[in-house]
Structures are given as C-alpha cells and as structure tokens.
Amino acid sequence: MTSIQAVKALKGVLREHLDWNGARLTFLAQFLLALFKVKTVNLAQLATALSGRAKVDSNYKRLQRFFRGFGLEQAVIARLVIRLLPIREEPWYLTMDRTNWKFGRLHINILLLGVAYKGIAFPLFWTLLRKTGNSNTAERIELMERFLAQFPAEKVAALLADREFVGKAWFAYLMARGIGFRIRAKENTRIPNRNGIPLNAWRYFGGLAIGESRILPRPRHVWGCSVHVVGMRLEGNEFLILLTSDSPEGAIQDYARRWEIETLFACLKTRGFRFEDTHLTDPDRVSKMVALLAIAFVWAHQTGEWLHQQRPIPLKKPCSVDSSPSSAMALTTCAMPSSI
Numbered sequence: 001m002t003s004i005q006a007v008k009a010l011k012g013v014l015r016e017h018l019d020w021n022g023a024r025l026t027f028l029a030q031f032l033l034a035l036f037k038v039k040t041v042n043l044a045q046l047a048t049a050l051s052g053r054a055k056v057d058s059n060y061k062r063l064q065r066f067f068r069g070f071g072l073e074q075a076v077i078a079r080l081v082i083r084l085l086p087i088r089e090e091p092w093y094l095t096m097d098r099t100n101w102k103f104g105r106l107h108i109n110i111l112l113l114g115v116a117y118k119g120i121a122f123p124l125f126w127t128l129l130r131k132t133g134n135s136n137t138a139e140r141i142e143l144m145e146r147f148l149a150q151f152p153a154e155k156v157a158a159l160l161a162d163r164e165f166v167g168k169a170w171f172a173y174l175m176a177r178g179i180g181f182r183i184r185a186k187e188n189t190r191i192p193n194r195n196g197i198p199l200n201a202w203r204y205f206g207g208l209a210i211g212e213s214r215i216l217p218r219p220r221h222v223w224g225c226s227v228h229v230v231g232m233r234l235e236g237n238e239f240l241i242l243l244t245s246d247s248p249e250g251a252i253q254d255y256a257r258r259w260e261i262e263t264l265f266a267c268l269k270t271r272g273f274r275f276e277d278t279h280l281t282d283p284d285r286v287s288k289m290v291a292l293l294a295i296a297f298v299w300a301h302q303t304g305e306w307l308h309q310q311r312p313i314p315l316k317k318p319c320s321v322d323s324s325p326s327s328a329m330a331l332t333t334c335a336m337p338s339s340i
Contacts, residue, residue, distance in 0.1 A: 003051035006033055017080050027066060028295070035296050040274040041289055043067075067280065072291040075150050078124040082151070084298045085117055091157035093254065095121045095261035096143070096165060098135060099269070101276045107132045108286060113143050114261050116160070120301070121261040123294040128283035137170045144179070153178040158245075160258035166243070168224035175225060180245045182255040187239050191220050191229055201241045205231035215248045268293055 010029040011022075018025065034049035035041070047060035054062070082088065093116040100109040109129040114121035125146045127139055144159075158180040165183055174181050190198035205214055213232040220229050228248035232240040244251040268275045273293055280286050 003033070007051055017083055018076065024070065027062075028292075031063075031066075031292060032296050032299060035273060035292075036300065039272070040277050041293070042274070042277045043279070067285040067288050070288070072288050074125050074146065074287075074291065077291045077294050078147070078150055081115070081122050081124060081294060081298050084302055085115070085122060087115065087117055092116075092151075092155050093157050093257050094124075094147070094159045095258055096140065096159060096161045097258075097261045097265075098129070098164070099265040100132070101269075103276075103279070103281060106281050108281075109133075110286075110290065111135045111139060111143060112261070112290075113147055114264055116257045116260040119260055119263065120267065121264040122298050122301075123264070123290060126287065126290050128287055130283060134164045137167050137173070140165065140170060141173050144173075144177070148177065156180065158182050158247075158254055160255055160261075162258065166223055171223045171225040171227070171243075175245060180247075182242055182244045182251050182258075184255065184258075185222070185229075185241045185243050187241060189222065189241065189243075191216075191222055194218075201229070201231070202239045204229070205233060205239050205241070208233040210235055213252055264297075267297065273297075 007026065007029045010032065011025045014020075014025050014028060018028075020028070030050050030052065031046070033051065034046045037049045038045045040046070043060060043063045047056050047063060050059040050062070052059075095114050095116055096112070098109060098111050100107060102108070109132060110126055111129055112123055112126040114123050125143055127135075127143055129135060129139065156179055159174065159182075161181070161183045163184050163186050166185060166189075171181075185201055187200065187202040189201040191201050191204065192198050204216055208214060208231070210233050213230065216229040216231075219226040222229070222243055227243045227245060228251070230242040230244060230248050230251045232252055234240055240252070240255075242251050242255055244254075247254070266272070270276070273296065275289070275293065278286070278289055280289055
C-alpha cells in the first residue's frame with residue numbers, strides 16, 4: 001500500500017468517528033502515520049515523514065500552523081477513545097496521576113485522567129498545571145467534572161490514585177458524586193482505633209509478613225469521611241495502605257490496576273512516542289499534542305490487538321515491580337486483633 005493509499009484508508013475510518021472536515025482528517029491521518037514511522041513527537045522529525053509532495057520545510061510550517069490554530073476538544077477525544085475500546089459494557093476503572101518533565105527552565109506538569117484496560121491506561125481528560133508539584137483539590141474536581149459531563153458516574157467501578165490524591169474536600173466530593181475510590185494513603189496517616197485514638201496507619205499492619213494483607217474491622221473516620229482501611233506489607237519494610245469507599249475485600253486487586261497509568265506514561269515518553277522530546281512549551285499546544293497522542297495510542301493498541309488475533313505475538317514474562325501490589329492474588333488475609 002502506498003502512503004497516499006494509507007492516508008486515504010485511515011482517513012475513511014477516522015471519518016466514522018470524528019465530525020471534522022476533509023482537510024483536518026487528512027492532516028490527522030498523515031500525522032498519525034508519520035508518528036508511527038518516526039516514533040517521536042519532535043516536529044522537525046515528523047516533518048520528514050509527513051506524506052505528500054510538500055517539502056520538509058513546508059511540512060514543518062504546516063505542523064506549526066496546526067498547533068497554533070486548530071482547536072481539539074478533549075470531550076471529542078474522550079468519546080473517541082471509549083468508542084474504540086471494547087469496554088462500554090464493562091465497569092470502568094479510572095486512574096488519575098501526574099507526569100512531568102523539564103524543558104530548559106520550563107516545567108511541564110500534566111494531570112491526567114485515564115481508563116484502565118488490559119494492563120494499560122488510555123487518556124480521557126487532562127490538565128496542564130501551570131506550576132510545579134502536586135495538584136490541588138480544585139484541579140482534580142475540575143478534571144472529574146469534565147469526565148462526568150460526558151459519561152455517567154454509574155459507569156465507574158472505582159477511581160484509583162496514589163498518595164498525592166487525598167484530602168477532606170476531595171473525598172467528600174467523590175462520595176457526593178457517587179464515585180467509588182481506592183486511594184493509597186501515606187504510612188503516617190492518622191487513623192483512629194476503636195477508642196477514637198489516632199495512630200499512624202502503619203502501626204495497624206506492623207505484624208504482617210511480606211505479602212500479607214489485612215482489613216481493619218469497621219469503617220474508620222479518615223480525611224473527614226467514613227472509609228474502609230486495607231493494608232499490606234511490601235518488601236523493603238514498606239506498607240501499602242489503601243482507603244476505599246467500598247468493597248475492601250477486593251481493594252488491593254483493584255488498586256493494582258493503578259499501575260496501568262504508569263505504563264501509559266512510559267509508552268508516551270521514552271519507551272514509546274518520546275513525548276519529552278517535544279519543543280512545544282505553550283500549555284494549549286502541549287495539550288493538543290496530548291490529544292493527538294491519545295488518538296495515536298488507542299489506534300496503535302487496537303491495531304496490535306487485531307494483529308495478535310491474526311498471528312499471536314510472543315509475550316515476554318511479566319516482570320515484578322518493587323512496591324507495586326501486582327501479585328495481589330497471592331496475598332493472604334490475617335486475623336485482626338479485637339483491640340484495634
């Protein structure tokens with residue numbers, strides 16, 4: 001198949017999902033095919049791979065014009081991702097996390113909400129944080145509200161997030177909106193015992209062997225909300241402590257899927273499309289690049305699944321990840337002393 005035929009075929013499929021004019025669909029098809037070829041978001045390298053008769057300099061200016069002028073609605077991208085993934089009838093596990101890197105003196109900091117599917121997460125909505133460091137409650141709520149404007153809360157099995165994503169107002173918001181969660185807490189999080197005396201969370205699980213887990217009896221009042229507390233001892237004298245709105249028996253297995261967003265970030269960055277190689281610094285333009293990568297990533301994944309069905313691809317043995325509860329099915333639950 002020639003490059004012109006490939007663009008035409010891809011454009012035809014994209015037209016079924018995107019209500020864009022022909023020129024924009026042609027550009028998107030050319031961009032995706034170029035990205036798959038050069039495997040980097042660097043515009044100078046993408047310009048060398050764009051199909052057509054234009055010279056490299058003209059392609060580079062075309063790319064610049066796109067990122068300068070064309071708008072990409074995240075809601076459109078999110079609906080496209082969900083349509084392309086065969087998950088519409090399943091409960092969704094959402095993952096929220098940040099990825100960041102430094103370009104010169106500029107810090108690029110992205111808060112992203114994705115949906116977990118078969119070991120990896122797919123981008124749905126994101127925010128360019130115009131600062132370094134953690135997100136705040138208002139930023140997380142704004143991201144979730146954009147999701148809920150497009151999809152019902154009933155579709156969400158649980159939101160999975162790491163230790164950054166705790167707080168009284170945040171937990172209250174999730175409960176009020178009917179979003180279940182499995183969120184990791186710091187080991188020194190204060191959790192009351194049955195006498196109402198707050199203790200550091202790790203103390204409830206200090207007697208566990210590596211790989212053992214325990215569910216504290218009855219919900220506890222943490223961050224202003226009544227939540228279940230589940231703990232597991234990890235290697236290296238660390239503890240996985242989860243605060244969960246419901247279903248504590250399966251919380252560790254659910255939370256293990258949080259790692260899928262880390263896999264996404266690795267695939268978007270050094271192990272995949274080399275996102276950190278972009279020289280874009282304007283937040284709106286970086287956001288457009290995330291949108292294009294979301295389309296490219298779900299398209300590449302689904303193409304890989306189709307190819308695997310035609311001719312199975314040999315899979316490497318899974319490797320263990322330190323401090324990640326990826327082997328939750330092997331855990332045991334210990335009896336809990338009545339004193340706590």
